[in-house]
Amino acid sequence: MRILLVEDEPDLGKAIKRTLTEHNYIVDWAQDGEEALSFLEMGSQQYTLGIFDWLLPKLLGIDLLKNIRQQNNPLPVLILTAKDREEDKVIGLDAGADDYLVKPFGMAELLARLRALQRRSPYINPQELTLGNITLDYGKYAIFYKKGKGNNQLIELTRKEFQLLEYFMKHSNQIVTRDQLLSQLWEWGNEPMSNVVAAQIRLLRQKLAPYGGENWIKTIYGLGYQFTVDNQN
Ligand code: CA
Numbered sequence: 638m639r640i641l642l643v644e645d646e647p648d649l650g651k652a653i654k655r656t657l658t659e660h661n662y663i664v665d666w667a668q669d670g671e672e673a674l675s676f677l678e679m680g681s682q683q684y685t686l687g688i689f690d691w692l693l694p695k696l697l698g699i700d701l702l703k704n705i706r707q708q709n710n711p712l713p714v715l716i717l718t719a720k721d722r723e724e725d726k727v728i729g730l731d732a733g734a735d736d737y738l739v740k741p742f743g744m745a746e747l748l749a750r751l752r753a754l755q756r757r758s759p760y761i762n763p764q765e766l767t768l769g770n771i772t773l774d775y776g777k778y779a780i781f782y783k784k785g786k787g788n789n790q791l792i793e794l795t796r797k798e799f800q801l802l803e804y805f806m807k808h809s810n811q812i813v814t815r816d817q818l819l820s821q822l823w824e825w826g827n828e829p830m831s832n833v834v835a836a837q838i839r840l841l842r843q844k845l846a847p848y849g850g851e852n853w854i855k856t857i858y859g860l861g862y863q864f865t866v867d868n869q870n
Contacts, residue, residue, distance in 0.1 A: 638685040638755070639663045639821065643673040643701065644717065645693050649740075653688065656744045657751075661778055661796055665824055670696025677705060683821075684712055686754055688747075691718035691729070699732050706733035713754040717742075766806050769866035770848065773806055782848045792848065797822070798841045805854065805864035814861035838862065 640662050644650035647668075654664045665684075667673035670693045677684070687705075689698035696704075702714055716734040718725070729737050736750050755775075766773040772781050772789070780802060781789035794802065800822050805813065815834045823833070842851055855863045 639665065639683065640751075641673060641676055641684045641687045641712075642666045643668075643670065643688065643693060643698060644690045645669055646690075652744070653747070656748070658796075660748060661799060662751075663800060663822060663824060669694040670698065670701045673701055674704065677710070686751060687712050687714040688751075689714055689716055689734075691716055691720060691725075699729060702729075702732050702734060715747075715750055715754060766803075768806055768809055771806070771850075771866060773803055790848075792844065794841070794844055797837055798844060801837055801841050802845075805862075809864050809866065812857055812860050812863050817861070 638661070640657060642650065642653055642657070642664050644653060644666070645668050650666055650668065654666050657664050665676055667676050672695075673689070673693075674696065689701055691698045693701070698716060698718075702716070705712060705714075713735045714733070715736040715738055716729045717738050717740060718729070719740045720726075721739040726737050735754055738747060738750060764775050766775075770783050771792070772783060773779075774781060780792045780794065780799065782792055783789050792802075801818070804818065804822060818834050838854055838856075842854055845851065845853055850866070853864055853866055855865065857863050
């Protein structure tokens with residue numbers, strides 16, 4: 638899941654980004670309102686959630702929010718702010734915020750609020766995504782392999798392997814290009830090496846091999862990759 642974080646305080650931005658990354662979110666961090674707008678306008682990546690600070694250089698978080706709502710963008714947005722007067726909350730909610738968190742706050746509360754927003758997100762409705770014998774459980778944020786009536790086995794994956802498999806599961810049977818994977822799953826700013834996608838896919842194939850999945854991710858030469866799971870038990 639990809640989050641657009643807009644926060645101009647470097648320490649707080651860094652702390653939020655670190656916490657969210659540890660919880661398997663992919664975070665693009667913009668440090669002012671205009672940068673956030675340019676991230677949104679690039680459009681190649683779809684954000685699941687937004688976290689906007691209220692007081693931002695160049696364009697206030699609240700104006701950024703009004704701007705995207707005028708364009709009918711339904712992105713669920715949580716507003717962060719030191720403002721805790723009731724009338725400010727009303728202004729924030731009326732501008733189209735989905736939730737509101739007053740600084741200072743604890744990371745556990747931020748994560749819980751994001752989970753609640755996710756459940757209401759137009760982009761993520763199912764609690765589970767199952768393909769053949771593998772199931773992504775959004776509650777546990779884990780991927781399981783199920784064989785017959787036996788117990789579910791957790792597939793142990795690194796964060797990037799997990800994100801890659803989640804993306805493939807959501808786009809199964811489609812041809813997914815390398816650029817698509819780069820723009821969806823890698824953050825802006827740290828340009829990855831050109832072979833990073835191929836390397837990650839090689840690792841993921843090795844992890845899936847014990848479950849009969851060595852051929853689930855096919856390389857389509859000159860185009861990209863295609864993920865297909867056999868429907869068998
Ligand atoms: Ca600020």
